Amino acid sequence: MSASLERKLFWERVGGIAWSIVRGVIVLGICYVIFYPLIVKLSSSLMREVDMFDNMVQFVPRMLYLENYKIVWEYMDYPVTFRNSLLLTLMVSLMQLASCTLIGYGFARFRWRGQSLLFACVVFTLVVPPQMIMIPLYLNFRYFTFFGLLPEPGVNLLGSIWPFVFTSLTGTGLKNGLFIYIMRQFFRNMPKDLEEAAAIDGAGAMRTFLRVMLPNAVPAMLTVFLFAFVWQWNDYFFTSIYLSNAKVLPVVLESASMNIMNDINYIADHYRSILDNTGMILFIAPLLIIYAILQRYFIEGVERTGIVG
Amino acid sequence: MAGPRFRMTRSRRQALTGILFTLPFAVGFVLFFLYPFLQSIRFSMSQLQIVAGGYQLEPVGLENYRTAILVHPEFLQVFVEAVFRTLIDVPLIVVFAFFAANLLNQPFRGRTLARVIFFLPVIMGAGIVLQMESADYMMTQLRTAANEGGLLSGAVLRNFLYELRIPETTLDYVTSAVDRIPEIIRASGVQILVFLAGLQSIPRSLYEAADVEGFTSWERFWLITLPMLSPLILTNSIYTIIDSFTVGTNPLVKLVRSTAFGGGGFGLSSAMGVLYFLSIAVILLIAGSIISRFVFYDN
Known part of the structure; x- marks a missing residue:
């Protein structure tokens, strides 16, 4: 009796250990796959061109070579471009945060006729690929008449921040439907008593929202803000349409390597790859730093906002 | 008498507040989404030309679809x-x-x-x-x-x-x-x-x-x-x-x-x-x- 129990326990322990080894291997393998592109970028950004042809060199270059960073840094005019990008991204993500919070709250806590229709519109903006409305948006902002209010030729808003301002403030920017959805889910799960207490105290809707709801919504708002920030920072689609000649990171990064090679009159795939990888490291480094510091809010945020419930 | 009336104004006030909160989206959706969306459908059935100070549309029916799929x-x-x-x-x-x-x-x-x-x-x-x-x-x-x-x-x-x-x-x-x-x-x-x-x-x-x-x-x-x-x-x-x-x-x-x-x-x-x-x-x-x-x- 006790011998068989002992044997059973023994095999259970063996099974447990075997599984944790298998699990460790799987997790490490996946981490490797995720880090792989980063490793490739970092190592090739530190290489001389000859290193790429050297069979002895796998990932570690023969010696650290920082010249690539110097060239790319100069061509990207990194300090200026970085500042522009940071300001643009901060502005856009804060505006999107403000509008999506208000809109999400409106959907979550009030009932009116046509509400579900309007919410269906939110879902609709998520389903339609932005590529489909790209050309009309481009033309509307190129010849912007404020929908008939300004005289015919209109003004050219391309190259300015106004397209971003308009779409962000109205919750129709990049992936804003998702942010509205997240805020709506979050506010829906908040207890009703809070508002009722505020209403009994005689607070109006706006006051209740600002004083009672917002302080409790900070974690969800932080999540939305971080997502908006990261996606705007990475965005090439809208940025390259609205700001095709501006000194912002995605646009400058895309053309840096070609500009360098044109200037030195030397065009080669390997060298282009080295320069591109160097630029990409400069581009994602700020994001990685932010993520390293704030990763908690990205990950826990999604769990806590009740996006699931 | 006072009860139901109070409830009605309250629910109406509720509705109005909700509409106000979501108004930015309603406006943005029409101007920066629905309108371009419909324009896009119209463009797809037109020949679009950039002219001085704007663009011109010339309806061509389903020609663009035919070109995309067949040509x-x-x-x-x-x-x-x-x-x-x-x-x-x-x-x-x-x-x-x-x-x-x-x-x-x-x-x-x-x-x-x-x-x-x-x-x-x-x-x-x-x-x-x-x-x-x-x-x-x-x-x-x-x-x-x-x-x-x-x-x-x-x-x-x-x-x-x-x-x-x-x-x-x-x-x-x-x-x-x-x-x-x-x-x-x-x-x-x-x-x-x-x-x-x-x-x-x-x-x-x-x-x-x-x-x-x-x-x-x-x-x-x-x-x-x-x-x-x-x-x-x-x-x-x-x-x-x-x-x-x-x-x-x-x-x-x-x-x-x-x-x-x-x-x-x-x-x-x-x-x-x-x-x-x-x-x-x-x-x-x-x-x-x-x-x-x-x-x-x-x-």
Whole structure:
């Protein structure tokens, strides 16, 4: 009796250990796959061109070579471009945060006729690929008449921040439907008593929202803000349409390597790859730093906002 | 008398406040979404010309659609490929995300770090970087080298499975899946988080009851975990379909863009965009109705 129990326990322990080894291997393998592109970028950004042809060199270059960073840094005019990008991204993500919070709250806590229709519109903006409305948006902002209010030729808003301002403030920017959805889910799960207490105290809707709801919504708002920030920072689609000649990171990064090679009159795939990888490291480094510091809010945020419930 | 009237004004005030809060979206939706959306349909049936101080439209009926499907050298092929790629990728991504979330939900040392890393692709593998990476010379070289020689490459696996007399279509699916492991892992960050959040919201009491009943872990998975997570399988499938259709590396997305700004004409590009949207809508409808049949709702 006790011998068989002992044997059973023994095999259970063996099974447990075997599984944790298998699990460790799987997790490490996946981490490797995720880090792989980063490793490739970092190592090739530190290489001389000859290193790429050297069979002895796998990932570690023969010696650290920082010249690539110097060239790319100069061509990207990194300090200026970085500042522009940071300001643009901060502005856009804060505006999107403000509008999506208000809109999400409106959907979550009030009932009116046509509400579900309007919410269906939110879902609709998520389903339609932005590529489909790209050309009309481009033309509307190129010849912007404020929908008939300004005289015919209109003004050219391309190259300015106004397209971003308009779409962000109205919750129709990049992936804003998702942010509205997240805020709506979050506010829906908040207890009703809070508002009722505020209403009994005689607070109006706006006051209740600002004083009672917002302080409790900070974690969800932080999540939305971080997502908006990261996606705007990475965005090439809208940025390259609205700001095709501006000194912002995605646009400058895309053309840096070609500009360098044109200037030195030397065009080669390997060298282009080295320069591109160097630029990409400069581009994602700020994001990685932010993520390293704030990763908690990205990950826990999604769990806590009740996006699931 | 006073009661009902008070309630009516209150509900009306409620309605008005709700409308005010969501007004920005209603305005933005009409001006920056619905209007361009309808314009896009109109453009797709026109010849669009840029003239001094604006543009001119000349209606051409379905000519642009005809050109896209019958005349354009690439469109049809790229279109079919893009749709098939999505159909292949979506189940793989959802299954992988489900598996990874279950893995990360188990207690082990380094779990927090693993979560941080699993989510990393959402931060750094988006937008311009993803786009440049897929065209990068060094990455392509390394990729082909890995596919030729690696132990787990599709080619090696294919030969092995061929010996086992596995049907050709299954074979193709499995081998293409193996070759796409990196892409699949990198596209699953958000989905893993959503499943993880779902796993943590399953009431402990259900598992405790299962323990009392003497369920094996196999039964616990099929009878509790899977049904409780099934609504999220629907959510994640829809998210994944949309994501893979709109990502910048999708060849069709690139084609629509290069047609518009590379001289192919705004009208033709719009027609391609409309066809693309219709295919997404059809796939979402079909996938949604199939998956929702298997969804278990607790309440």
